[in-house]
Every structure is written in C-alpha cells, then in structure tokens.
Amino acid sequence: MGLFDRIKRAFSGHEEEENEETEKYDNALEKSRTTFGDRLNALFANFRTVDEDFFDDLEETLIGADVGFDTAVKITDELRDEVKLRNVKDPQAVAKVIVQKLVDLYGEQGVNEDNSLHYAEKGPSVFLFIGVNGAGKTTTIGKLANRLHKQGKSVMLVAADTFRAGAIQQLQVWGKRDDVPVVAGPEGGDPAAVVYDGVRRAIDEDVDVLIVDTAGRLQNKVNLMNELAKIKRVIQKELPEQPSEVLLVVDGTTGQNALSQAKEFNQTAEMTGLVLTKLDGSGKGGIVLAVRNELHVPVKLVGLGEGIDDLADFDSTKFVYGLFKGLIDAPDEPAEDDDTQEADQK
Template sequence: MGLFNSLKKIFTGENTQPAVVVEVLQPRVIETVVTPEPIIVETLTPRPGLAVPIELPVRDAPVTAATDQEATNPSAAAEVTEVTSATNLATGLTKTRKTWSQRWNEFMANFRSVDEDFFEDLEETLIKADVGAETAFKLTEELRQEAKLENAKSRDEVSRLVVEKLVAHYQTQGIGEDASMHFAPAGPTVILFVGVNGVGKTTTIGKLAARYKGEGKKVLLAAADTFRAGATQQLQEWGKRDGVEVIAGAAKADPASVVYDGVRAAIAQQADILFVDTAGRLQNNVNLMQELEKMKRIISRELPNEPSEVLLVLDATTGQNALQQAKLFKNSTDVTGIVLTKLDGTAKGGIVLPIRNELHLPVKWVGLGEQVGDLQPFAADDFAKSLFGDLLEN
C-alpha cells in the first residue's frame, strides 16, 4: 500500500516534489537536443554542393595574384592605372566646354547683325571666357577684317565663322614653340618644378616619375621644398608608390643642399632623370627667387647645361590669376614650359590660349584628373577640337 499511495500522490498532484519532476523531464530535454545532431550531419554530408568551395579559390586565384603584384610593385600598379584610367581630353574639358557653349549660345541668341555692337559684345564674351583681354582684342580686330563674316547671312553662319577663327587661333598660336620635353644627350637630366603653393607641383612630379619609370627610365626625386609642413613626406609617399628613391634633407634644411645631394646621387647612380620639387613661392618674393637661382647655379656647376627644363606649374581653376603668375615668373626666371593642372575641375580652360598667345610659353602637360595617366601631353589640335567641338557641330 505504501507504493500505491506514493504513486497516487504523484498522479493526483498531492505532495508533489520538484525533484521528482526534474528527474522525469531531464532525460527528455537531453534526448531532444542530442537526437537531431547526427541527423543534421548525416543530411548535409552527402550534398553535392560541398564541392563548390573547393572550386572557388581556383577561380579567384588570378585576382589575388594581381593584387599581390600591385602591393609588392607600386610601379606596376601605376602603369595599370595609366592604361586603364586615363581621362581623355574631351572628358577632362567637360566643364570648360559646357561653359563655353552656354556663353556662346547666350551671345548668339541676341545676334541681329554684324555691326559694331556685335564686335563689342563678342570681345566681352571672349574676356569672360578667360581668353584674356589682349587675346580677345586681337581676335575681335581680326574678325572685323574678315570678309566672309561681312557677307554672312544667317546666325548659324556667323557663329560657325567666329568659332572656326577661335579654333584656328588655338591651333596656330605656339607654332614654332617646342612643346616636347628636353633631355640631356648624356648623363642625368634635371627638371626643376616651380610655382606658388597649392598648384600641384608635388603631385605632378609623382605622376611624371611614374610615367617615365614605366618607360624604363631610372628616376630620382629631390625634396627641395623643406619649408612646407609635410612636403617631404608627400613626395616620399609618391616615391614609395612609384618605386623610386627620394633624396631628402632635414626639416628646414637649406634647399640648395638637398639639390646638391640629389644631383650627386643622380650622377653616382647613373640616373636618367632627377625631378626637383621646390617650395611654393610668390613670383615677387625676392629672397625665394634668389634661392631658386642658387639651386640652378648648383645644378649647372655639377651638370653643365642643366637643368634641361624649368616647368612652371599653374592651377587652371585660378583663371586670369594663373596668367599673371606666368607673366611674373617668366620675368623672374628662365621658364621653359607650363604644366596646367586641375583642368577637369574648372570652366576656365580657355586660359591656355592667352598663355600661348601672350607669353609664347609652350604648355607641355595638362592635368585632367587624379590618376597617373590623367596627366597628359598637351596637343593644341586635340585641345581645340575638344573645347569647341559642340559649337562646330551645331
């Protein structure tokens, strides 16, 4: 009876003890958790889909290999960038071209006849388009004598004749000027970069170093901008990216001493090109301009007939200010050519014409973007067609 009474109390809920309930339920929980585990394993094991992860690394291997190559060889990455990401001239001049077209269409919308008012409005339109007052006046005077323009009957005919004249100016101005880069027939070629702060001298050097190293040249860089905070580090970063050596001195060191070290290193290593980065200087700062002349004397003493090039770097976004900088730099030092940067970010690409027309300085390179290949040699014909192409098609 004792056993019967105990069972009765359990099933009727009388005098129920929690310990007994736990003992009864515990095995069920364990059994529920443990039992599905072998079922899941047995179900997934035979799936044919498990073969897929084995094949994926094989398909991804070429991508991984290319990435590793770029990481270990920065110049290889730069060469790939130049080939695949170079911005063409038409794309780089989009802002300038759109602004030109807009201003020109507004000007021609008010056209009534070829009279004195027409020429005055034309001159004003050209000045606003950053061709410069001197160039605008010259173009307008030439058009006054254009017989075809006098006989033009329609608005479209007048527009086409004027635009064709503009294109001709872009193509003919600078004829006889040497826009090619000059290199020493033997020994290192030294190329000096000058300009005010913030125009892109260091970036231009980095891009040109990558380009010429890609052509098989032995390139060195000299960090002679010892005053601007971070200037040397910026050039060293480009050196790492391009895989070229950077000759640098201590902070606030004499820039001329860095140039000397750079020239001696170029001679000792039989380098083909030495690019020299200099401090940003205002063209009217006498001390800094004298410092520049000192660097040139040191270069010429160690390497007669060098530097082969003194390139003035100008920021296209500054428009007429860039033209004034070029005039004053030309009067202060022997500038051999212009690098016009940031053309892709401005509507003031018309500045190319007065630089060539008024200063007779060749534009040698134009910057059309951030990639290495976006620094391109200047070609007058291509530039004119890219700038005025839309107007000629209308």
C-alpha cells in the same frame, strides 16, 4: 588648309578614330566647352544684328572665357573684317567664324612649337618644377615620375620644398608609390643644399632623370625668386647644360591668375614650358590659349583627371577639339540647288 579644317577632317567620324587620350581630353574639357558655349549663346540671344555693340560684347565675352585680353582683342578685330567679307548675318555662322579664328590663331602660333620634354644626351636630365603652393606641383611630379619609371627610365626625386609643412613627406609618399628614391633634408633646411645632394647622387648613380620639387612660397616674392635662382646655379655648377626643363605648374581653375603667375615666374626662372593642372575641374580651359599666345611658352603637360595616369602630353589638336567640339562638329549649311528651290516654291 587651316587648323580648323584639319581638325574637322581628322575628327569627322571621330567615334571610330577616338582613342583613350582623346576621350580624356573630351571629358576633361566638358565644363570649359559648356561654359564657352553658354557664353556665346547668351551673347547671340541679346543681338539680332551684328553691329558695333555686338563686337564690344564679344570682346568682353572672350575675355570672360579666359582666352586672354590680347587674344580677345585680336579675334574681335579680325572678326569685324571677316564678317564684312563673308557678309555673315546668322548667329551660328558667326559663332563658327569665332571658333575658326581661335583655332587657326592657336595653330599659327604653335607651328614651330616643341611640346615634347627634352632630355640630356649624356648624364642626368634635370627637371626643375616651380609654381605657387596648391597648383598641384608635387602631385604632378609624382605622376610624371610614375610614367617615366614605367617607361624604363631611372628616376630620382629631390624634396627641395623644405618650407611647406608636410611637403617632404608628401613627395616621399609618391616616391614609395612610384618605387623611386627621394633625396630629402630636414624641414626648414636649405633647399639648395638638398638639390646639391640630389645632383651629386644622380651623377654617381647614373640616374636618367632627376626631378626637383621647389617651394611655392617664402616670406615674400623676392625671396622666392632668389631661392629659385640659387637652386638653378647649384644645378649648373655640377651640370652646366642643365636643367633640361624648367616647368611651371599652374592651376587651370584659377583662369587669369594662372596667366599672371606665369608672367611673374618667367621673369626669373626662364621656364621652358608649362604644366596646366585640374583642367577637368574647371570651366576655364581657354586659359591654355591665353598662356600660349601671350607668353609664347609651350604647354607641355596637362592634368586631365585625378588618376595617376591622367597626366597627358599636351596635344593642341586634341585640346582644341575638346574645347570646341560642338561647334567644330556642327554641319555646314548646305547650299540649296535649283531643284530644291523650285520644290520650295511649289
């Protein structure tokens, strides 16, 4: 049974099964779901037959829905064969096959994927957060610190973004709100030195999780990547097995730009996972499929709203259901039996 069928079975009668987090996924992905549905409807409105022109436009539609170029090409090629095999002609049936392909493709890619956050068996776990300015990095750190603190873990924050005006103060506000300490230095100071102080203090105070905020922009990209590499070396000098997580925070509203950022950072930072923010304010939820299938890096956390509790662990089943809910829930066309056909003829 493919992921599509498992999801449909799992969420049949979903009103009774729905929990709070499923609702958050559903609400956050409403814009993306509408955008994707509108694109498909516009495509089918232009075609009465499924021909080669249809497949060319489908490929463009999928790319426009931010599922990624490679994914769009693969889905289109597979759909050509599937349509011929099933002799599918009805537009709604074709739409269902498209969604089924997208769902099952994600499921195949994520079979052995570990979406959970990793922690050190002994000593502090270091979570290094990276990403460009404006992606929601500091806010994500604040929300994660709040969650971990509520779970009973001792948490410490490091304000290593010493270049952006107000970044240190922003993290300190979150620290006060979360009731967790923040290690900081002077604005414009050496980020690696601040990280060193944070690591030493976390070791001395037996902290469970040390979360490091980093700069999203320096004078140029080379300087930024060199600074991140330096910070990582400082951490590993004191804690050789760390960081447990290198998490890239990308703004879900930026679509394909998020994928480009992920590719650039992954070349230097060797990230362990991604955090996609602002999915509730975007019609570009398909970028999750693009990032996962083109980079083979797991999405670990998603921002589903502005509230402090709206940072969720990524759940591929809930995500896919939220993104394609209408098409997954659509009833299959029942086969007419002989009695029905005879009645119609009369």
